[in-house]
């Protein structure tokens with residue numbers, strides 16, 4: 001993806017903010033011109049990918065594909081922040097089309113991170129100039145989450161003892177752009193190990209199944225691929241050396257998962273904006289639904305807070321990637337996990353908030369709900385994210401002898417000292433409860449239970465996103481948010497959001513921590529509740545309702561006391 005030399009530690013700032021703003025506006029204008037609600041609903045109903053439209057987006061008409069191509073190959077060389085903003089905007093329009101466009105970025109990724117100079121020049125230049133559509137062929141019928149189980153083979157072909165190419169045999173499953181791409185990066189087992197190969201559409205023996213009939217993202221093409229003795233020459237092996245495939249895939253997960261996280265944000269906010277507008281005009285029991293606390297505080301407010309916590313994490317991770325901090329796979333997993341779960345939950349609430357109308361197609365929220373559902377599945381399921389997050393942070397806990405989250409909490413407490421109204425002290429309590437949960441799990445050897453391990457992954461995501469939102473609120477208060485940052489909420493609103501989410505996260509860590517430890521081992525309950533600081537976390541819930549009232553006021557644009 002754009003600005004994607006993610007294996008290097010060089011800093012890449014990507015687009016300037018004026019160019020990014022222009023691109024975001026151009027995407028919206030293109031959608032307004034070409035993709036009416038009626039057309040979207042018709043395509044969704046017909047289960048049809050608008051191929052011409054996707055190609056138009058990747059041509060001079062819009063040129064969104066250029067974002068993903070480095071400048072030296074004729075692209076715009078967008079950075080991670082740029083890509084996230086664009087992904088969010090496109091997902092807010094239609095997640096199926098966003099998936100089609102972004103599959104090209106994903107499909108060319110192995111070349112960007114692992115290709116030889118000649119491969120990069122050939123494929124990335126063609127992508128920029130011709131708007132070539134790519135597909136990313138990793139998943140197989142029996143190898144999804146467990147990619148190591150892949151069965152597609154790449155058998156070396158030799159001529160006079162010299163390696164001249166490979167023969168590919170196997171099947172790929174659920175491939176976005178599967179039947180419409182021009183070129184495919186396909187993962188196959190060579191004698192040296194899993195390797196990526198570039199296969200062109202029309203290669204003899206290479207066929208595509210008819211598109212899948214899907215629950216959602218029905219404007220995106222998804223199809224199986226069949227490789228029957230497909231002969232590729234030596235130039236097709238990405239990087240020219242066998243066995244680099246899984247490493248190359250790993251090198252971009254931090255980045256690609258961030259893109260899907262941005263999809264969750266875009267779709268989630270799109271649904272939430274629709275229900276906010278609807279509820280402001282819908283009169284029940286003598287007044288608009290937007291003024292009924294039981295409605296807003298269940299269906300609107302917590303979702304806005306969770307989405308914005310996820311945004312803070314997405315933005316922070318994207319900035320770190322652009323600063324050359326490495327691959328950040330754990331952070332990508334945290335961002336994807338919270339943003340997609342938040343987007344999915346927000347869309348579900350948006351249906352509920354529309355009542356019977358939400359259950360019909362006309363109001364679009366049921367389509368968004370079906371669409372956003374995929375984000376918790378592709379690019380690694382939520383359960384795989386939980387496992388990745390938990391295992392990686394568990395190592396940090398062990399390496400630092402339990403200090404990892406306490407140190408982060410100390411830093412947040414310092415922030416709370418200078419800025420007491422950002423929920424930082426509460427978020428710090430969440431981090432401390434997390435550190436203690438991990439420690440009690442260590443002494444009780446509880447992470448041998450997979451359930452415990454995965455649930456801890458969720459708690460880590462909540463605690464770290466609460467921390468990120470407090471920090472984002474602090475930056476906003478200092479006027480220090482990046483020029484490319486989303487500016488929907490001002491500093492005062494971000495402070496309210498941060499407090500609301502910090503309470504939720506801290507309470508969740510404490511109560512779930514209690515449940516996990518008590519549920520898996522003989523536990524000295526008084527010591528555990530003291531270690532988790534359950535009393536302090538309960539006390540931090542003070543003024544929670546007032547903050548939710550303030551947040552509802554902000555979200556509905558009503559005049560009132562917002563802080």
Ligand SMILES: Cc1cc2nc3c(=O)[nH]c(=O)nc-3n(C[C@H](O)[C@H](O)[C@H](O)COP(=O)(O)OP(=O)(O)OC[C@H]3O[C@@H](n4cnc5c(N)ncnc54)[C@H](O)[C@@H]3O)c2cc1C
Pocket residue numbers: 103135136137138139141142143144145146173174175176177214217222374377378379380381382383384
């Ligand atoms: C619309 C769509 C588009 C897609 N696009 C692409 C694409 O372009 N390219 C591509 O390569 N792939 C693509 N995929 C594939 C997608 O990435 C996989 O479906 C996903 O990774 C899950 O793999 P799976 O379907 O085999 O499910 P499985 O791995 O069988 O998982 C099934 C369930 O078991 C859980 N699970 C799996 N392993 C474990 C474990 N060890 N412990 C506990 N729980 C576990 C999972 O979380 C999930 O809930 C797409 C899929 C869809 C549906």
